[in-house]
Amino acid sequence: MHALSIPTWVIHISSVVEWVAAIWLIWTYGDVSRNHAWWGLSIAMLPALVSAMCACTWHFFDNAASLEWLVTLQASMTVVGNCTQMAAAWWIWRSTSATTTEPKPLSLNVLLPLPVLLLLLPSVFPIAKETLFAASLFPYLGFLWFLTRSKQTPRLALIGFYALLVFVAVTIPAGIYAKTAYGANLADVDWLHGGAESLLTLSNILVVLGFRQGLIDRRSLPASQI
Numbered sequence: 001m002h003a004l005s006i007p008t009w010v011i012h013i014s015s016v017v018e019w020v021a022a023i024w025l026i027w028t029y030g031d032v033s034r035n036h037a038w039w040g041l042s043i044a045m046l047p048a049l050v051s052a053m054c055a056c057t058w059h060f061f062d063n064a065a066s067l068e069w070l071v072t073l074q075a076s077m078t079v080v081g082n083c084t085q086m087a088a089a090w091w092i093w094r095s096t097s098a099t100t101t102e103p104k105p106l107s108l109n110v111l112l113p114l115p116v117l118l119l120l121l122p123s124v125f126p127i128a129k130e131t132l133f134a135a136s137l138f139p140y141l142g143f144l145w146f147l148t149r150s151k152q153t154p155r156l157a158l159i160g161f162y163a164l165l166v167f168v169a170v171t172i173p174a175g176i177y178a179k180t181a182y183g184a185n186l187a188d189v190d191w192l193h194g195g196a197e198s199l200l201t202l203s204n205i206l207v208v209l210g211f212r213q214g215l216i217d218r219r220s221l222p223a224s225q226i
Contacts, residue, residue: 003062003187008194011201012059016052018204019045025211032218035152037088037095044088047081063187075132082139089146096150137168154217157210160203167199 004012023042030038054074058067144161147153153161174196175186182189186196 003190004059005190005194008190008197009059011194011197012052012056015197015201015204016049016056018201018208019049019052022204022207022211023049025208025215029154029211029215029218032215033152035092035095037092040091041085041088044084045081047077047084051075051077051081059187063185072129072132075129075136079132079136079139082136082143086139086143086146089143089150092152093146093150096152140164154210154214156213157207160206160208160210163203163206164200167196167203170199171196 023045026038026045027042030036030042051074054070054077058064058070058074061067147158147161171186174192178184178186178189178192186193
């Protein structure tokens, strides 16, 4: 537990709390806006929550080498989460398109095998966790594309989702610097780790504030305009 300083722990814990708050607010937003496709996004965000908990558990045990598999699981769940979020964003986009009056439920026969296959990949093939983290960027870009096209996402929340790309962009050079300057992983260089992670916290805060404002705006509309 002492691998992280108290400020870095605060950043990690607040990121998890903010993500949980975002899940709840998005579910409520779907209820208030009467577009239950948003419920799908709430559910799709759960694998990312599991990913965050894997990271926190590994840090709690001082980044033990024997628990390195948690980092691989974290990376796998990040890929799964970004894929499910992309599918949910597609559903939101379809539900708000001019040619669609009511979104058809996503076929579980199509979606359910995907997380299982992605979770089994590291055990079947020697895929490095770095490769999984890199691969997770592509479905996340798809998620942003569909969410932007839906034109239904509160502006500040959309900025928050895009801000995650800043976190990714900073984490890569920070990891390289940790290796070259300290001969250690980014997670073992506290000030670099905490500084990079603070950008993730900022991204989550923007998402939370965006959907909170979106709920306020929706609730202020006459019932006929919701």
